[in-house]
Amino acid sequence: MTTAPFSHELTRRIALLACEKAGLRAADRDLALIRLGENALFKVAAEGVVVRVARTLDYWPDVAREVAVSRWLHSAGLPAAEIVEAIDQPLAVDGHPVTIWRYIAGGPASYDRIGDLGALLRGLHRLTAPDELTRHDDDVLGRVQSRVELAPISEPDRVFLLRRLAELRDEVADLDYVLPPAVIHGDAHIKNVMVADGRAILIDFERAAYGQPEWDLGMTATEYSTAGWWRSDQYQAFVDGYGFDVTRWPGFPTVRSVHELKMTTWIMQRVRDSTDIAEEFASRMRTIRDRAPSTWNPW
Template sequence: MVTENRSPANRSSFSSESGWEILRIACAEARIDCTGAKLIRLGENALFHVPNAAVVVRIARSGYGSDARKEVNVSHWLTEREFPAAELYDVDQPITVDSYPVTFWKFIDGRPGSKQDIAALGGVLRRLHETKPPSDFELPHANILGRVRPRIEVAPIPKADRNFLLERLDELESKLPDLRFRLKPGPIHGDAHIKNLMIQDGQAVVIDFERFAWWQPEWDLAMTATEHLTAGWWSADEYHRFVDAYGYDVTSWEDGFDVLRSISELNMTTWLMQNADESAEIAAEYQVRMRTLRGEPSPGWRAF
């Protein structure tokens, strides 16, 4: 791993502005010309496309170096298993700029997953959950609430919201150990939504290995179910196509699904909350999601 000690401006917050400076430092270290780079997305990470090198640069938030190293290991493992997944760019990595881990990926010349690909998501998740685990490293046990508390503690939100979210977190943490799962544990993606698929030459390619873990397949399936039932992003017909492709409907798990759905809702809200200062649209959507968490009927959530 290469470590770079120069500090980006505005270290106290992770923003599009600080992301650009981290990009320039990391690309200089990797000897990549980042002229013409474009910001793809700012969320848990900042993703940049550098067309000069046909590379995607992924900048994680401070303190997640172990996850970046895991991503590198997962990529090697999936390549060995001939699983359709993003491939590493040929450079020594991850690079650390101050405390921000940076990884480099071959650009996938395709399109992002969309509503028409919901069955492909179900199919690729089934294949992933049945994939033989790695032999040269261990996938960590999933900690599906692990990022929520740090997000809440530093987010630009009112104190009343912070207290409510922390109480909800405590409640769900207390319920999680009592769940009795129906499926066998195995490799999981951990953030299994449609935007973590790319479609290249008609084939679904999995991206974003940050949350890969060894745990329950129900967690990956609960993401799409929550997007259907709470966010309203999938119609009943689309959700059934996902279920048919996978072969199991997690919503039929009557004594456990509601807990995973609530955890998904909390994760989705606190993920968005991190960037509430980035735009008025994100701030407004955060309020919509908070009203849903407080028990108001969901009018549907907007995707970012």
């Protein structure tokens, strides 16, 4: 298994190897980086596909679940990203799980289409859960601990984040939910919505599970109340699209704190990539440590 940093160069090489393994025609010049974060996504225009590279084989169960969920959503009729069925997936490539998806010939949803995310989540949460989805409540803090333990951050920041993680685990255990359990997306933000021919399409299902809808709704609510990414009318469009305002639920402060921690530790993984990212991490830390008001920058 490679120990190299999860960089553009590394993931590009993995994506090329995956294309070769899958029998796709792709040279280095054919790959266009779409996004580098928790995963790396590359468009291969000549084949009409997107190659998605995960960080390590530890992510294999999540990636395999994403493939299964995509197939299930299509069978249920929900607009969703489509796996390339002709390829046996996931692929294991040099220590990385890789999946290959049909390219969506459209573009990312604009912020003015946040109501579509609410409507997609409403449709998702109304579906009958398949047996293979595991309960999400046991894993709402997911990868936070491993992120913090491995991150190139100061020891005081690491100690604080691990202590906050332990506190939030206790708070989550005491939550009294008001919505019925359902299939949830697990990473429900506007960047996981694409639009093609005017139709909103949900993507990125590796955190999908059976659990509480409050966690899906809490993502956009945290982006609104903490990060400052939404105007009031835009957030109201999201609420109207779904039919419930999670910020009015007494448990929302805990859900918001969990999302703040996850959003902060997500960007923390790239803290050495640039001074802008390092400054953004510091800004988010001031918010969650001191409740210092700050508008977060989206990445």
